[in-house]
Amino acid sequence: MKSSVLGILVSSVLALASSSSALALDGDTYIHDPSTVTWCDGNYYAFGTRGGGLISSDGWTWRNGAVRPGGGAAPDVLKIGDRYLVVYGATGGGLGGQHSGQILTMWNKTLDPASPDFKFTEPVVVASSDGTEDCDAIDPSLLLDPTDGRLWLTYGTYFGFIRLAELDPKTGRRIEGNTAVNIAIDCEATYLMYRDGWYYLLGTHGTCCSGPNSTYNIRVGRSRTINGPYYDNMGMDMLRGGGKLVVAASGRFIGPGHFGLLDLGDSVQKFSCHYEADLDHGGHSVLDIRPLLWKDWWPVAGDNFKEGTFVIQSERSGYALELAVDTVPMPQIRHRLAGGPSGPPGPNTSSAPLPPVAPEAPTGPVALQEVATVAKDWPAGNIKVRLGDYIIRPHQKWTITPVVGHGGYPGSPFFKITIAGTDRALAATADAELVTVPAFTGAPEQLWRIDQLTDGTYRIMPKAVPNTKGEFALSAVGASTISLVKFDPLGDQARWTLRSP
């Protein structure tokens, strides 16, 4: 992974374009059928098929070490109260060539295998399939309904129906007398989530387990009630194969599957999945964490932030982040003016400039201002920043580059933000303001976390503010004034659009 990041760093020096290869997670990320990434006692955990799983302290760099007994396939985990309920499928899914399977649950007070409290309860069977019925009990997932506290289990694969069953959130056992409901066909690795009055059923379509030839992709339908019917954007019932695309293959990654919601709060939602094949790592199956966006009340996958050169534009004012330096004028093209000597009198008889009209003769391209041309006149030391009208000037273009070896956050490494073509870097100050320093040093206040929010805009936060605790985000505290304040998810003050310059 580090080699690919290094490659990106090198290429970013050579090109200002924003296109690049996507970043995958760092460290040991090999896993298949991961559970929802879950936070516990200072670490993130993802469990996989056949037991075991991955651990990360920051959600970016991962290592082996999670422990899950029971073997089987495709676990999920959900925190309920102060305990963790782990669910997994034993047999099923064609294991042994047949379709008899069992779904089991077990509790643990912690997911940390080093904790003295780490002890799983005896697993109990909560659902099963007999091998001939229209269901194969595998690929379970859990939803604790935020509206009423009821606990729901979905399970199943291509062999027949995806089923919904109710569990007791106190015991993790099946509610006595509960009958499973068929809610989808032709998918697997289903997952339920709730948002704004809708239940969303996500399922993985396509072919599993064929490496770079896998066609896995994640789709979704939604319903006003937990029992369905779940319809896609075309009104097609998931019981008839419906499903709106959430994420498919992209970049160097083929076959995303096994969705799991990672809600970080403050309008930052991400999802975990695995790719059937990471072409940068031998085509192995790897974990990823990506932004989850919402468009017209449908979830769609965002992309983890990639390096490139951007305008950092405020959603509040539309103004662009810029160095507080003189704007150097560009040579102005002289135009024939309306109402000029050869034309009729114009309506504007004041002394104000007249609007330009078509030039008298064709003109060629006008060169953009080069940073080297203007930067020589900038102060040598720290330079403040502000927001201003964007007019394609060098002091308004920012190159954002991943930084190796300084950790990260779920789905991404930290980034540096520098004036394009220079090493002048954006930094947080000890009084929670902003400045640019002449050269990037790797100090925590020069490292930036860039999260895509659910509306597609970005939240930009320093890794640290010197001598200060708490989290701060780049915010347009005035239309043209920028500072660091606590992120407010309800407004546009701290939302930023990163667009091509």
Place this chain on the structure above:
Amino acid sequence: MNLLHKTLTLLCVTAVASASVNADDAATPSRSLAPYFTPAAPGPKRPDKDGFVQRWLLLEPINKPNRSNAGFVDTYVRKELPREYFPGQFTVIPRDGDRVTAEGEELVWHAVDATDFNVKLFRFASGLGKRVYGVLFLAVTVIDCPQEIQNVRLAVGSNSASMWWVNDQEAVGLFGDRRMVMDDCVSKRLTLRKGRNVIRGAVINGPGMSDFCVRFIDESGHPVTAFTTTLEPSTR
């Protein structure tokens, strides 16, 4: 996580070595088409309210070993599905109980009414005690239109790849490792003539479930239901 593909890779290695049904690749306990099918009832049958054609003549599965559905690329499907596996395959309208020999096996046509919108071929095969994986299914039906219907499209979903013909003309093909999605692939506009129209289909499957759903839709995507299906009397 469907380990079926991986597991069946091994199973099918065994299966392909034998033309006969073995315990690994045939569903064992059930020997009934219920509740997925009933014998085709006498008299005409209308499509269901969504236009899905539920009455079909299905041939017992032809042995067609494939370890994976990933091999169902266009070239393979176009070569193997239109192939004549027995004389009269594309000209004769079979009757319930008719027997043919394909790939060295005697196979029987069954006239059935699907009980759901989709025709569950896996259950058809397993219900008859036939092999369920590495197979090719053939389907035929005849629809009777009281009058000509123009500008309709044949809309098909199938698991896995399939090809379909209407009145001897290729109408639509579904290629690759497909899941059955309603209205997945749709033909060009075509005309259903007054009287009899013959629909033929071929569905191939390696491992996993197999089924299809077929209906006609109009220019607005709405189901066409102004026809019936009537099959010839059984020869049993």
